[in-house]
Amino acid sequence: MARRPDRKRCIIVTVVVVALFIIVLGLVLGLTLRKEPEQFETTFINRCEKFKGYDCNKLWTAFEQAYVGQDPCKVTVEDYDPFIAAASFKPACNRMMFWSKTKDIVHAFTAKNPCFVTLEDTVLGGVADGLTWCGKEGSSETFTTGCPGWSDCENNTVRSFWNKASAAFADAACGNVTAMLNGAVDTPFSSTSIFGSIEMPRFTSPTVKRLNIVLLTQTNSGANCTNASLKELQNTLAKGITYSCSEMTEAQLQQCSSKPCGNCW
Template sequence: MEEEGQRPKLRKRRVRPIIRIIFGIIVVILVIVVIVVLALALRRTSEHEAFKAVFTSRCKAYEGGYDCERTWNAFEQAYVGKDPCMVPPDSYQALMDATPFKPACNRMMFWSKTKNVVHDFTSKRECFITIEDTFLGSLLDGLTWCGKEGSKDTFTSDCPGWTSCVNNTVRSFWNKASASYAEVACGNVSVMLNGSIATPFHPASIFASIEMKNFNPVIMNSLNVVLVTQEKKVSNCSSQSLKDLQKVLDKGIAYSCKEVPESQIQECASQSKTCGSCW
């Protein structure tokens, strides 16, 4: 009888260690959850602060005495707290109004499929200015950013890619900026196109679908196409693609085209810092 009376006590002794183990597991899980939440919060903060630091440093480095905090606030209004796929180009109108593009008559250069060539050239010769050389363009060239619903932060990871959705944060900025830059194009304007592809003037490109549609013949005299070629030419100034360009170009804007080897552009850019024609 004494042994039977002791059995319940033995069971209690066995149950208590199990309860302690379960409690310990729950505590470990809660600690892990807290660590993950804090890590995500710190990551969001670090992404936001790092992006703003790059934005601000670029702003301060650009000549012109721009108000960097005012520019940042206008920029944030476009996308912060929004679905990153629901930011149409007009969301950046306040930014364009706060820091409008300045006309640079006879020096404005556009491009399509020639980014490396044109920027290597403009970095060595100050004869021409691309959108990436302007204040707004220089602030955001090569950067990725987006917002998230319910958040006041800027994110640089897990943002939709250029083709993921039509109204994604980055794509909408460049579409709006390209339209605004084209609107002030004046005098004799140039564009570098790629002569190594079959359609240097592609209807889906930003140049064809946005920039050309915003050229103003009242202030723009001519469009000079610089067709960058390699040893083996795929397209020339007589190609159908360039004929299509002439058809959609406003009749009030004169047109010219010249085939220029890429090696000639590189050589010219390296020879002198002074302005002058390399084609």
């Protein structure tokens, strides 16, 4: 009979320990769930601050208002209009670089060669490059998981953003513009890509004078400048804009990136 109080005491202690564990676990999970939007906002602001002349808090507010509290499949390109207006930038005539299926290569190139500027090298695209985000109806938070993918719905949060940002970047194109395409695929130019369906159709003469295509090729394989898809590109290019195509290997591009500003192709 003398042992029963000890046993009872052990049971009480166990129950208390389990209860405390559950409470602590709940707090940790709660903090983790709240951490996601905070991290996203911090990343956005930190990236924005690398560009001079912008009110990054204002940019964040305009960006967030485009999708927060909304069905992530019902965010239109127009919802990002306030952000696009706040993220306006000075056009870089003769230096603007577009790309399709060459993202990593083109960004490695512009990182070494400041003569050229991609959308992601401006505040317009730099704040969101590589990120995923969305809102949810009835919520004031930003989510970075559980968001619809690019092809899940037409008006999803990320897709609408890049369509709008790409259009704004193309609207600023002037002088000689360059596009880096992938010669390792059968159709370097696709009329359904962002470059083919959104950016290139916005090039108009005389604002844009010339389109230089840099086709990244592989030795003895892939496409070249006579590719049928590039003929289609020429046929759909606005009248008054001249066209050129240069084939380059990655090794040649690396050599070009180390040269001072000038014509590499």
